[in-house]
Amino acid sequence: MCAATAGYRNRSVLVIEHTNKLGRKILMSGGGRCNFTNIHNSPANFLSDNPHFCKSALSRYPAAQFIELVERHGIEFHEKTLGQLFCNESSREILQLLLTECEWAGVETRTETRVESIEHQNPGFRLVTSSGEVFCTSVVIATGGLSIPNGGATGFAYEIAHQFGLEVNETRAALVPFTLQPADLEYLKPLSGVSHPISVSCNGKTFREALLFTHRGLSGPAILQISSYWHPGDEIEINLFPDMELFEWLKQQRESRPKAELQTVLSTLMSKRVVQALCEHWQFAGHMADQSNKVLTRLADQLQHWRIKPSGTEGYRTAEVTLGGIKTGEVSSKTFEANKVPGLFFIGECLDVTGHLGGHNFQWAWASGVAAGQVA
Structure with a gap:
C-alpha cells in the first residue's frame, strides 16, 4: 500500500x-x-x-x-x-x-x-x-x-x-494459543479438537467467541483475543454459559428430570466429552434428585467462573x-x-x-x- x-x-x-x-x-x-x-x-x-x-x-x-x-x-x-x-x-x-x-x-x-x-x-x-x-x-x-x-x-x-x-x-x-500446566493438560488434552462458545476475561477485558481445546492447551478466537491482555502468572476466567442463569436452569432440571444423571443433563448444553472431563475433574456426579442447592451452586460457579492459569503461550x-x-x-x-x-x-x-x-x-x-x- x-x-x-x-x-x-x-x-x-x-x-x-x-x-x-x-x-x-x-x-x-x-x-x-x-x-x-x-x-x-x-x-x-x-x-x-x-x-x-x-x-x-x-x-x-x-x-x-x-x-x-x-x-x-x-x-x-x-x-x-x-x-x-x-x-x-x-x-x-x-x-x-x-x-x-x-x-x-x-x-x-x-x-x-x-x-x-x-x-x-x-x-x-x-x-x-x-x-x-x-x-x-x-x-x-x-x-x-x-x-x-x-x-x-x-x-x-x-x-x-x-x-x-x-x-x-x-x-x-499476541493473538496466540495458551499452553497449560501439566496437571490441567492431563484432563483437558483428550478434548483436543472440541470447540465451545464462551466468554473469557483477564485484567478487566472480556471477549465472547469460541474456545478450542488443543493438545497443547487452549485456543480459538476468544483465547487468541484475551492472550493480548494476559501476562505470565495471570489467571483467566472462562464462562462456559455466558447467556444463562445456570443455577436456576439446573434447579429446573432437577425438578423436571429428577432421575436423569447430572452429566446427561449438562450434555444437552455442551459436548459430552467436555461434560465428562470437567465433571470427573471437579467431582460432580449422580442423579439430579441427589444434587442439593449447595452442590448446584458450586457447579454453576465452576462452569461460569472457571479460573485457570496458563503455563505460557505457544x-x-x-x-x-x-x-x-x-x-x-x-x-x-x-x-x-x-x-x-x-x-x-x-x-x-x-x-x-x-x-x-x-x-x-x-x-x-x-x-x-x-x-x-x-x-x-
Missing part, C-alpha cells in the same frame, strides 16, 4: 524483500482466504502505549476505502462474524491486488535481497544490500514483527530502530501478531516519519500498535502504509 501510494505520486519506488516471495503472510492469513479488514474497525480495536496514536491514520484511510479498492479489482468477499471480511476464493486475490497496484504505479520489486546496512547521509540514505548499493531520499521499514518466523518474520525493524536511537518497547507474542511460532514494538512517541502519527531521523519511516506491526483478531491488523497495515506513502 505504501509503495503504490508513493508510486502514484511519481516517486521512484523500490520494494526490497528478503524472502523469495512477496506477501507470504497475506497468503497464510485467514485460512488461505485473508481476513483483509473489518467493517467495524476503530481505534477501540487496538492496544498501544498511546491509544490515540492510531486515530489519525485510521480516520484518513478507513476500512470502507480498502473495501472500495477490493471491489474495484473485482474480488468477491463475504462477512463472517463480528464484521470480519474474507475473500470468497483465495488470499492470493489480495496479494495480486497489491502487486497490480504497484505495477500500475511503476513500483520496482526485488526479492531474495537482504538489506545488510542502512547509513543516513545528508541528504538521504545509503543501503548496502546483497544485490548492491541503493541510494534513496526515504526509507520505509514495513517488515512487521516477530510473529510467524516461517513466514519470513525477523526483528529487522527493531534493529534499525535501535541503530538510529529510537526506543523500542518490550515485545511478546510463542511467536503461532502468534498472529507481535505486541509492543517501536514506541509510538518516536514517530509522527500523521506521516510515520521518525522524529529523530528525517526520511526514515516505520509502518504497520513493527510499531507498538496491535489490533484485535478479525482483520484489524491488516487495516492498520493499509492505513499506516497509505499515510507514509503520501509523504515518503
